Amino acid sequence: MPGEGQKQLSEDTQAAEYDRAPDLPNDKDAELKKRANAVVPGGMFGHVQTRTLQPGYPQFFSRSSGSRVWDVDGNEYIDFMCSWGPITLGYNHPEVEAAASAQRAQQGIGAGPTPLLVELAERLIDLIPQADWVVFGKNGCDATTTAVTVARAGTGKKKILKAKGSYHGAIPWCSPNPHGVTPEDQAHIIEIEYNDVASLRAGAALAGADLAGIILTPHRHDTRRDQEAVLPEFAQAARDICDRNGAVLIHDEVRTGFRVSLNGSWEVLGIRPDLVAYSKAIANGHSLAALTGIDALRDAAASVTITGTFWYDAPPMAASLKTIELLEAMDGPAVMAEKGQRLLNGLAEQAARYGVNASLTGPPQMPYLRFNSDDPARTADVWCAEALRRGALFHPFHNWFVSTAHTNSDIDRALEATDAAFALVSREAVLLG
C-alpha cells in the first residue's frame, strides 16, 4: 500500500473514516455500557475503562484463550495488552489452569495457608538472587505499599524518593490523582527525575538524615511517553545513595517481573535492590503479589502488619508455581522478546514506509508506540482504532505486552492490521497538516 499516504481525501471522507473506526458490531457492548453508566461511576473504573478511548471501543469482553480475546459482540482480536501485564503464557493456559483448579478443589483460603505458600516462597528465593524472604498479597499496590512500610520500619526514617510519572499504585501514599488525597498522605514522598543523577542526589539531599528509601521501576515505563532503559550510572547512584545513608532500595517490578526477567531486571547491571515488589505476571492472570526482601530487613518485615483476608489464597500460588516452572523451562522472557522484536521490526518498517514519525521503545516484551505528530494522542487513537477494527488490540497511551502464546503468524496478522493503521494515519497527517 505504499503511496496511499499521499492520497488526497476530501474533509468529508476523512471525517467519515475517523468516525468509522472501530465500526465493528457493538450492540451488546453499547447496551452494557449504558447499563454500566447507571451502576458504576463513570461507567467503569480503572485502567480498563474505555471512556478515554475512541467511541465504539469495546469495554466488555466474554472470552480469552491463548493470544486471542473476544468482546461481548463476538469480535475476535489478537491481544497485545495481556490483561495489562499478567498474561505471559497466553490466556487460560491449560497447565496453569489445571494446577489452580486442582488446588481449589482441595482448598482456596481455607483455615490457613497451604504448603504451597512455603514452596512458592522457597521457589522465588531460589530464582531471585536478591530474595532472602517473601511475603504475599493480591495486587501490585499491596506489595509496593508493604515495601515502603518495611523500608520505614527498618530504617526508622520517613522520606521516600520516587520518580515523577512512575506509577506504584493508586492509594493515598502513591496516587497520581489528587482527588481525595491529602497533602499529608504524600508529605514524605520526594519526586525526582528518572535517569537524572543530579535530581536523584538533590532528592537525597532534601531527605537528608530522614531518607528511608528509593522506589524505582527497573526501567522507565510511564504512560504517554517513550520507555527508557535505566542508565547504569543512575542505577549505581541509587544503590550508592542507599548504601551511604542506610536507606532501602526498592524495585517496583510489578510490570516487568517474570516478563523482562525471571530473576531481577538489574541483575544484568550487577546491582541489587533490597526489596522487590512483584505481581501481574507472577501467576499468569491469577491474583497474586509478592514482596521479596533481604535478610537485613527480615525483622522489619516481621514487625509490620502485613495482611489481607485473601492474601494467603492457595490457587493463585499453585498457578504461580506452574507459571514459573513453564517460564523457566522455555526461557519465557527470551521467547517474549523474540515475539516482541518481530512486532517491533514490522512496525518500524511500516512507519518508515508510510513516512510516519513514530517512536518504538521499551523492552520487546512490553513495546510502546508513540507518534511524533502534531497531535500524538489523536494519531494514536486513530491508529489503534484502525488496528482494532482489523482485529489487533493495542492501547493508545499505555505500553503493550507480548506473551509466549503469540505465534509468528499472530504477529504477522497483527502487522497486516497495523499496516492499514499506518496507512490511515499517514493519510490523516496529510489532511491535518
Added chain:
Amino acid sequence: MPGEGQKQLSEDTQAAEYDRAPDLPNDKDAELKKRANAVVPGGMFGHVQTRTLQPGYPQFFSRSSGSRVWDVDGNEYIDFMCSWGPITLGYNHPEVEAAASAQRAQQGIGAGPTPLLVELAERLIDLIPQADWVVFGKNGCDATTTAVTVARAGTGKKKILKAKGSYHGAIPWCSPNPHGVTPEDQAHIIEIEYNDVASLRAGAALAGADLAGIILTPHRHDTRRDQEAVLPEFAQAARDICDRNGAVLIHDEVRTGFRVSLNGSWEVLGIRPDLVAYSKAIANGHSLAALTGIDALRDAAASVTITGTFWYDAPPMAASLKTIELLEAMDGPAVMAEKGQRLLNGLAEQAARYGVNASLTGPPQMPYLRFNSDDPARTADVWCAEALRRGALFHPFHNWFVSTAHTNSDIDRALEATDAAFALVSREAVLLG
C-alpha cells in the same frame, strides 16, 4: 462432667495438661513451620499466623469442605473461623465453585470486564437500599480506602473520624501497627470511642469545618473485647453529625456484610450510611471487595482513581452472584443466626455448669467468647487448644464465624469439645486461683 471443676490437681498435672494441648499429630506442620521460618519473616504474616497462639497450633492446612477443615497432618476440625469471615455457605460450595469455574473457563481477567461486573453491580443495588452505584476491589482494605478517598474527594475536606480499636485495614492511613507508619499518614484520622455520643461529638468538634466523614463498623467487633451492638442514639448521632456538616457516613461491613445482613446492618434502625465497604463474605471465599455509594457521591467516585490489576477479575463475580442468590433464597443470615444461637446457648450452659465466668457476645452469626479470669488471654488459649485437640477450631482473641453448612450435629459435636475445654479451664481456675 459437673464437679470436675472442683477437682484438685497437682502443679505437675496442671503443667502437663497445659503442655498437652493440642497434642495432635503435627510432624508435617512442624516441618512446614521450620521451612516457613526460613523464607517468610516471622514464619507467616497476617491473621493466620500461629506464633501468637499455643505452641503446637496447626498453621498449615490442606483441605476444606462444608463445615470442616483438615490440617496438613490430616487432623479434621469443625471450623468456626470460616476463613476469618468469607465462608457463609460452607467451604467449596459446589454451586458457587461451579459458577466460578465455568466463568474462569471463558475468561478470568481477560481484556476487560465481563457482563458479570454489570450484573453484580445491578444485583447489589437491587439488594442494598443504600446503594446507587458500586465499584469493586479484591480485599476489604481496597474498599475502605476507596471509601475514605471518595469521602474526601466528595467533600473537599480531610478529617475522618474512626472508632478506637476498630480495624479497617493495615495500610498506612489505617494501620493499627505503628511500625513503618508516619504520623502524617494518620494526621487527619481522629479517634473516637464507639457507642460514646459525647466522644463522637467531641471528635466532630475537633474536625470542625474539615470533617470529611465518619467510618464505623455497624457494631463493635474489635479483637480481644466483647462485641457490642450499636446504640441507636450513637448511630443517629453519627448520621446527624454527617448531615449537619456535609460529611460522609461510611460503613465498614467487611466483616458483617452478607453474614449479619444482606441489605445493610443498620436497615433495622432505619439509618443509612452514604458509603459501604464490603468484602469477605461477598463471594464465599473468592477474593472480591465492593464499595457501594449514594448518588450524591457518584461524581466524586468517578473523579478518584480506583484501580488494581485484578479488580475486574470475573470468576469471583460469578461466585458472588451465586453466593448472593443462595443466601437470599435460604435467608442465609437467619440460618447462620440459628446455628450460632445453638452454639451460644450450649456454651452459656456449659460456662454456667462449670462455674466459669465468661462473656458471650456478638450477633450469633459471629460469636465471641471472652473469659473474665485473672488471665483472660491464658484462659482463652487453654480453652481453644483443648477444643482444637477435640476437633473444634475456634480462635482465642478474634471473633468466630458460623456458616449455613454447620449442621446441628456439627454444633453438638463441637459442644462436646467445648465441654471438655470448659472442664479444663475450670480446673485451671481452681489451680491458678
